[in-house]
Amino acid sequence: MHPRRATFWALYLPPVAWVGLFFLVPLVLMFALSFRADMQGELLGPWRPGLTQYEAIFAVGSYWRLLAISIGMALAVAAAAVTLAYPIAYFLVFRAGRAAGICLVILMIPFWTSFLLRVMSWKFLLGSEGVINSLLSYLNVISEPLGGLLYSRNAVVITLIYVWVPFAALPIYAALQRIDHELLESAADLGARPWAGFRAVTFPLSLTGVLASFFMVFIPTVGEYVTPLLIGGSSGSMFGNIIQDFFTKAANWPRGAALSIVMLAITLVLVAIAARVVNVRRLLG
Amino acid sequence: MIASRAIAHPPRPGFLGAYFAGLAILLYLPLAVLLLFSFNAGTSLSFPVQDLTLDWYRKLFDSPEVLRAARNSIIVAVGSGSAATLLGTAVAILLTRFRFRGESALFAIALLPLVVPIVVLAVALLVLFLAIGIDRSLWTVGIGHTVVALPFVVLIVTARLAGFDRDLEDAAMDLGARYPKVLARIVLPLIAPAIVSAWLVAFTVSLDEFALALFLAGNDATFPVYLFSQLRFASRLPVMIALAVLMMVATLLLVLLAEWIRRRGATARAA
């Protein structure tokens, strides 16, 4: 076999086999499960497929309104996270020098601590009798504790941005590494203004990273449920919470599966449209 | 020539450095709170902070289950992180260096785990493993984590490889090198930092992951699952906090140590 062909198959088969068995097969199982009318009888035994679950979920308008809201929240989080992360990536590539690696790890370490414990700390800091409120009322800046810091949709968006920024920096960091420093420095030596270099060279070359980062944040955030569960309060639920509830509170796997399939389909359509608009194929090279 | 350039333009923190420092402070603030409470004699996270004590750290070393849970988490994270990095890098190379039918499909499928809510994947994998007859264990958790981390690796490494200057590769092949060697000797070393950051992300995704671990772990709990099971006891919370703080401090120290060693090595070589 031509070595390049052999390389191709060596690279192609392991990931495809893994994803095929441990992702696509379960996904198909879920898809099949969504056509089940209920949980009665042997789960893996034969049953008559039907559209009961899909009829039931499409009859509830508030689910789809919530999905639209979740998508909106995800867009906001992704846009903000990518924007806030760009300077971090730039810093790592162009300013941190040899310390870039360690700076990267410094960003990651907080995420090796339990998210649950960190949220508990935030509740301690932001609660109505917490540090921030106590300090502000001691300084007479406020007379009543600030309510909106926790247990609201805004709190969820802010927390999600906070949590995503370090991760969002990474694809941008990766893309910025392609840039030849010496090229930029030569341009600067020859008298080009710093912003010109950025606009003409750096930013366009970093676009793959920016896009990768945006999708990396946007896609999972649509189905996010942990953060809304911990700090969203009663009115801060996202679509993911509804799906989660059908699995872990309702024991209604078929309905949860149906909701997931629809969310999956809609997100894929959105991503496909975006990919078309951006012409991903050309960017991949 | 390059060495002199490095000395002529040392890292300049400036405004961006301050921005980075600001973000780091925000990220570490809750950890500072946890550090404070790991020394707190009381058992709830509220003011006032009572007497300070080292009791919780002492108790930690008497709690083999806590340490075992932490060990399990690290094992799974290292394993699944490495597997995801291997598979994801392979996919990234395929997408940016080869032309084949089904390229878009491969890209879509590699990213698909991002779209599927994790609880759906957890339940589906549970059903799959029970149907096939695979006993649930840290291995099954690792398999789930690899699937979930894969999209991150693909995105990061692809961002690095896309539009990558192929002159070096083409030159090497013109000189007679076979493609696998070109990949191994030229491409991988150059994109190593991206691969390492991808591994870091995959490792991080796995370390604190709860939903898959809850469904797919057999009798060996990972740390997030163990923490969840202990939360009911207010008295056990400080020990868990002590462990979390300890793990963080230990990692920080290890990283600083590695950096110090590397710098020693670098200056030694320069001299």
Place this chain on the structure above:
Amino acid sequence: MLTMLRRLFLIPVLLALSIAACSQKSEDKEVAQTSGKLAVLDWAGYDAADFWIDFKNKYPDAAVGFEIGSSDADIYGKMKAGTQADIFHVYTGWLQFYVDEGLVEEIDVTKLQNWSKVPESFRIIGQFNGKQYFLPWDWGFTSILYRTDKVKGTIDSWTALHDPKYQGHIATWDDGPGMVTVSSYIHQYDETAITPEQLAAIKAEWIKQRKLNLFYWAGEPELIDAMANGDVWVAYAWQGAYATLLGQGVPVAYADPKEGRNSWVGAYGIRKGTPNKDLALRFLDEKLAEATASNVVNQFYYGVANQEVMQGITDPALKQAFSIDDPTVLQRTNFTPNLTARQRDDWTAMWTEVKAAP
């Protein structure tokens, strides 16, 4: 550089392989040594040795492994999916499904030495069609827990959860069937026969309540922290939270609503078809024993089916929490009936619509 990369990747792979090899060896050792291995599907926290200490001491050669379930629905789903757990732990409301679907073995009570300590009122909770399918084990109340320093007067009705006076400081449990129960107490509905019109009214009521509610708690620790730091003043709560807050010195009271408190019971069942039926039965028997039961009361602040242990409680906070000194409280208490599959589906779906509402 590449050799370094290769080494870097090799290390975790080798690590993983050697760990697998080690765990394999230790598994073989276990099978050879012990007289049996039990797998228990239980709730978070109950895997601690204190809560099966009698079994541990009496049968040192038996190994017990725990799988954690996060809710009744989670445990039911895992049992349906075919988990190989020998024993599982579920609560009133969810017991009927296992009997209907043939997932639970009958318990031979003649083999239980501690069965005599369980009063009849608890025994019948685990009985279906005249047979004992479940072993009642832990129990408790549900009522309204409130901060006496933030709430004027006493609370004596479930309507407190809907009271606009406490806007932004109310917290209820994240559970649809639980809220249907509360509404049925308030409006005197028949809990076992809720009509679609009643369900729609209940849904509207809780959507309205959402504006007053701060968050839905999933577990007691969340609620305890929020009540301790003053975010929550009035809550739907179990007595475990009450006892814990009393112990922390927070000024709280546990209501005696005129509609009556709710009570729930947790029970253990043996999975149908388990090969370890005898060992499982012994495990259940030792669950009722004194040391185990005492630990549950003193560490979890939950009641136990072992009446001797309940009558032996001396801690004043616990006596208050269980209303031990008020023997008539049980007459005013409503016990959670078992749901039908239809009710489960309808009421849980109703709750998701409450959360999704604009």
